[in-house]
Amino acid sequence: xxxxxxxxxxxxxxxxxxxxxxxxxxxxxRREDTADTVTLELTEPACPFEPVPAFAPGQFAMLTAFxxxxxxxxxxxxxxxxxxxxRRLEHTLRAVGAVTRAxxxxxxxxxxxxxxxxxxxxxxxxxxxxxxxxVAGGIGLAPLRPVVLxxxxxxxxxxxxxxxxxxRTPGDLLYAGELERWRRDGVEVAVxxxxxxxxxxxxxxxxxxLIEPAGLAPDNSxxxxxxxxxxxxxxxxxLAARGIPVSRIRVSLxxxxxxxxxxxxxxxxxxxxxxxxxxVVGYDRAAALMRVREL
Amino acid sequence: xTGTVAARLxxxxxxxxxxxxxRGALAEDGTAVTxxxxxxxxxxxxxxxxxxxxxxxxxxxxxxxxxxGDQIVETLGPGTVLGWSWLHPPYRWHFGAVARLAxxxxxxxxxxxxxxxxxDPAFGYAMxxxxxPVITERLQATRLRLLDLYAAPSQVRRVSIGPVNV
Numbered sequence: 001x002x003x004x005x006x007x008x009x010x011x012x013x014x015x016x017x018x019x020x021x022x023x024x025x026x027x028x029x030r031r032e033d034t035a036d037t038v039t040l041e042l043t044e045p046a047c048p049f050e051p052v053p054a055f056a057p058g059q060f061a062m063l064t065a066f067x068x069x070x071x072x073x074x075x076x077x078x079x080x081x082x083x084x085x086x087r088r089l090e091h092t093l094r095a096v097g098a099v100t101r102a103x104x105x106x107x108x109x110x111x112x113x114x115x116x117x118x119x120x121x122x123x124x125x126x127x128x129x130x131x132x133x134x135v136a137g138g139i140g141l142a143p144l145r146p147v148v149l150x151x152x153x154x155x156x157x158x159x160x161x162x163x164x165x166x167x168r169t170p171g172d173l174l175y176a177g178e179l180e181r182w183r184r185d186g187v188e189v190a191v192x193x194x195x196x197x198x199x200x201x202x203x204x205x206x207x208x209x210l211i212e213p214a215g216l217a218p219d220n221s222x223x224x225x226x227x228x229x230x231x232x233x234x235x236x237x238x239l240a241a242r243g244i245p246v247s248r249i250r251v252s253l254x255x256x257x258x259x260x261x262x263x264x265x266x267x268x269x270x271x272x273x274x275x276x277x278x279x280v281v282g283y284d285r286a287a288a289l290m291r292v293r294e295l
Numbered sequence: 296x297t298g299t300v301a302a303r304l305x306x307x308x309x310x311x312x313x314x315x316x317x318r319g320a321l322a323e324d325g326t327a328v329t330x331x332x333x334x335x336x337x338x339x340x341x342x343x344x345x346x347x348x349x350x351x352x353x354x355x356x357x358x359x360x361x362x363x364g365d366q367i368v369e370t371l372g373p374g375t376v377l378g379w380s381w382l383h384p385p386y387r388w389h390f391g392a393v394a395r396l397a398x399x400x401x402x403x404x405x406x407x408x409x410x411x412x413x414x415d416p417a418f419g420y421a422m423x424x425x426x427x428p429v430i431t432e433r434l435q436a437t438r439l440r441l442l443d444l445y446a447a448p449s450q451v452r453r454v455s456i457g458p459v460n461v
Binding site for chain 2: 036094095096097137138139166167168172192194196198200201202203204205206208209212213227228230231234
């Protein structure tokens with residue numbers, strides 16, 4: 001060893017690849033949505049590389065808390081996709097493990113890593129001319145927020161926008177202020193909680209109880225469902241029982257996503273690699289797979 | 296709400312499994328009622344001598360928990376039925392109920408409906424076919440809520456069902 005450092009080979013877009021190497025993003029803002037959930041707004045920092053490509057609603061990123069690990073988190077906003085690049089991203093995440101706790105604690109100005117975009121999207125545009133029915137359970141409202149925002153941004157393309165949301169308690173309800181704004185913008189919002197507190201004057205019960213009163217038009221509806229697996233199954237079955245074709249019911253699957261591009265196989269669910277073939281899947285494909293007992 | 300009880304029953308999908316004649320018979324035991332917001336149709340432990348089909352407004356089922364007041368366990372809206380403790384002995388309410396909004400409903404004389412069920416098994420079977428789906432749905436919903444699906448992993452009480460080594 002001479003002590004002389006050898007210059008590292010220059011990384012380029014082609015050698016790094018946004019799929020394999022995280023881009024640095026800076027936390028521009030941090031909003032506490034509930035006691036354990038925050039929405040981080042990420043912006044591109046000054047760096048030699050382009051931001052990652054633009055995300056579509058429903059797609060996810062692998063977010064890195066440096067020195068701790070990486071987790072898959074769906075986009076929860078439309079962001080800024082100038083030039084086809086994700087120049088601003090929004091992610092809503094809940095502190096449930098070591099990585100998400102670290103990301104939850106990330107303060108404005110700090111850097112986190114972003115890989116993506118990965119997976120399939122909600123394909124909101126395919127619902128043009130139809131009613132949009134959104135059913136969210138718990139943190140599942142976060143990946144569905146871009147569906148609402150997309151539909152509101154191009155309101156005349158869609159029929160009714162119906163949002164049915166379930167939460168554990170009133171305090172766990174995401175985007176409470178935004179729900180009011182969406183109501184004023186014409187979104188038919190109904191909310192229920194599993195456990196009420198003394199100040200709650202809304203509904204109490206399972207989110208499926210909101211379906212019948214919503215008076216849906218099954219022949220003309222496209223449903224977007226996200227939440228815990230069991231909640232999605234019961235919701236999708238309830239929607240199908242009311243006549244919405246399963247091919248027009250989309251669910252967002254969550255499995256053990258690692259690489260994001262179908263290389264590692266950790267997220268395999270039957271014939272699907274959820275990171276690549278999902279997370280958004282039609283219930284016509286997902287129904288049987290969601291009943292498969294995991295190894 | 297206006298119109299005869301029979302006409303109002305015909306407009307409700309809940310009793311769609313009943314024939315027109317059966318709905319007509321049921322209507323004879325029904326009376327239109329209203330509850331002001333905050334009014335209590337019944338309290339836990341009381342005699343379950345009525346049931347209601349909610350047409351407008353909303354009702355919450357609750358239970359008094361010492362130190363925590365009245366805890367709401369479920370809310371019910373238009374088109375659904377309030378009360379099924381009248382179906383089986385001891386005919387006592389297991390929960391209380393409170394109108395959360397100004398509520399319009401059709402109230403049924405439970406004892407009279409039971410007598411009709413006993414006298415006419417076809418009518419009784421139709422009534423059970425009307426009630427069973429809602430009972431099943433609420434049971435399934437309650438089971439799912441017991442799973443506490445929206446809880447964070449740290450909030451979930453894990454129960455081992457595997458072998459226990461002592």
